[in-house]
Amino acid sequence: MIEIRGLHKSFGSHEVLKGIDVSLPKGKVLVIIGPSGSGKSTLLRCFNLLEVPDRGSIKLGDHAFEFREGARISGKDIIALRKATGMVFQSLNLFPHMTALENVIEAQVTVQKRSKSEARARAKAQLEKVGLADKADSYPHKLSGGQQQRVAIARAMAVDPQVLLFDEPTSALDPELVGEVLKVMKQLAAEGMTMAIVTHEMKFAADVADHVLLMDDGRIIEQGSPQEVLHHPKTPRAVQFLNRLHGKSEE
Amino acid sequence: MDDRQIQIIKDTFWPLLEAGVIFTLPLTLITFALGLIIAVITALVRLSDWMVPKFIASFYVWVIRGTPLLVQLFIIFYGLPSAGIILSPYVSAVIGLSLSVGAYGSEIARAAVLSIQRGQWEAAYSLGMSRTQALRRIILPQAARVSVPPFGNSFIALVKDTSLVSVITFSEMFRKSQEYVALYYEPLILYSEAAVIYLAFSSVLSVLQHRLEKRLERFSAV
Numbered sequence: 001m002i003e004i005r006g007l008h009k010s011f012g013s014h015e016v017l018k019g020i021d022v023s024l025p026k027g028k029v030l031v032i033i034g035p036s037g038s039g040k041s042t043l044l045r046c047f048n049l050l051e052v053p054d055r056g057s058i059k060l061g062d063h064a065f066e067f068r069e070g071a072r073i074s075g076k077d078i079i080a081l082r083k084a085t086g087m088v089f090q091s092l093n094l095f096p097h098m099t100a101l102e103n104v105i106e107a108q109v110t111v112q113k114r115s116k117s118e119a120r121a122r123a124k125a126q127l128e129k130v131g132l133a134d135k136a137d138s139y140p141h142k143l144s145g146g147q148q149q150r151v152a153i154a155r156a157m158a159v160d161p162q163v164l165l166f167d168e169p170t171s172a173l174d175p176e177l178v179g180e181v182l183k184v185m186k187q188l189a190a191e192g193m194t195m196a197i198v199t200h201e202m203k204f205a206a207d208v209a210d211h212v213l214l215m216d217d218g219r220i221i222e223q224g225s226p227q228e229v230l231h232h233p234k235t236p237r238a239v240q241f242l243n244r245l246h247g248k249s250e251e
Numbered sequence: 252m253d254d255r256q257i258q259i260i261k262d263t264f265w266p267l268l269e270a271g272v273i274f275t276l277p278l279t280l281i282t283f284a285l286g287l288i289i290a291v292i293t294a295l296v297r298l299s300d301w302m303v304p305k306f307i308a309s310f311y312v313w314v315i316r317g318t319p320l321l322v323q324l325f326i327i328f329y330g331l332p333s334a335g336i337i338l339s340p341y342v343s344a345v346i347g348l349s350l351s352v353g354a355y356g357s358e359i360a361r362a363a364v365l366s367i368q369r370g371q372w373e374a375a376y377s378l379g380m381s382r383t384q385a386l387r388r389i390i391l392p393q394a395a396r397v398s399v400p401p402f403g404n405s406f407i408a409l410v411k412d413t414s415l416v417s418v419i420t421f422s423e424m425f426r427k428s429q430e431y432v433a434l435y436y437e438p439l440i441l442y443s444e445a446a447v448i449y450l451a452f453s454s455v456l457s458v459l460q461h462r463l464e465k466r467l468e469r470f471s472a473v
Contacts, residue, residue: 048376048377050373050376050377075381079379079380079381082376082377082378082379083379085377086377086378087373087374087377089370089373089374089377091368091370092370093368093370093371093373093374094374095371095374095375095389095393096393097392097393097396106378106388106389107378107379107380110380110384110388111378111379111380111384112379152374155378156377156378159378159379165377
């Protein structure tokens, strides 16, 4: 499904990604963890080219990109890739001037050129799936953070993406609202949706991930099954990071 | 105030109000509508990557904001005929005022677009929208909401600025009051009358602006 090779990305003189290789087979769930500033969000944002890498290659389904210094990637190709992906953001980013239902309808009509009635029916089905059929006509500011994030998932799913990207989807939520969002994500995983998730929820990662990447300072320092990475890390940096997450002292 | 003065007020109030309704208000509405279009286009060009149009737009805003509207009106109406371009007072007034609204308004529109969080762009892009689609469907509707109060201000300022076009012989309300002053020689009364009518117009528009803001608040938490 997704093949990423030798990805490099710098912001100014700061190199954020220092050669990353990732493969994510269809129907699998990839979880990316690591300390803040490790480059994990940047890596995820390269998946749909919200960040354009400096070097390396990305292949997603039929969409293949080679990045080199000075080479321009066509806007049309970028849009084609994005149509094949959906993204859920830490900062929710629902469209505040549209109701929940309109949020889910929007791209289906604007981007996918579906008829209004078809888009509406699909939007209703998606909202139903995330348990928010009764909130269809609410504007985002009337919804809790957890509800907003579930609408955002419905919005991303409504365009039938081949892969769903989650950038710390629960980090901005109050603790008691995290569960309802994770539940929806688990349900998607169980249905065989291909997903790439940046998160700090280790228990969720252990439950849902097929493959875990642990990043530090722009590199992947550990990867493998949740069992391997979360419970039997090999590098000292990984041990240190995981201990800190679990509130253990560093010794 | 003696009987003669009261009679003058009675005789002039309705014609002045009429001039306001027939000339000042339509001139305000037309120039504001044109100015808005110019403002949005100028703002979008200035936010784009097209270097030459961007330079032209910045140059336009720089010139219009840096010179008095009164002088601009003089150039358009009294100056351009020397270059062979003869425009009626009405057309000159519309051009002068719209260009002014457009230049100041473009800064409002630009600031409004820039005030929309980057996450809104990213959400639109992540759904496969082009820049144009994101602008039209996601960013501009929100920017419009943000820019209602400042545009309301410039609209009210424009009602008053229309009085400037009296100097290019366009017989809107203020020029009408000048004509009455020449006739009756009661400047305090007649100019105050005009002021009261301007005040009434601005007040009504303020109320309308406030209502529009209230209406748009329904989808906004702030």
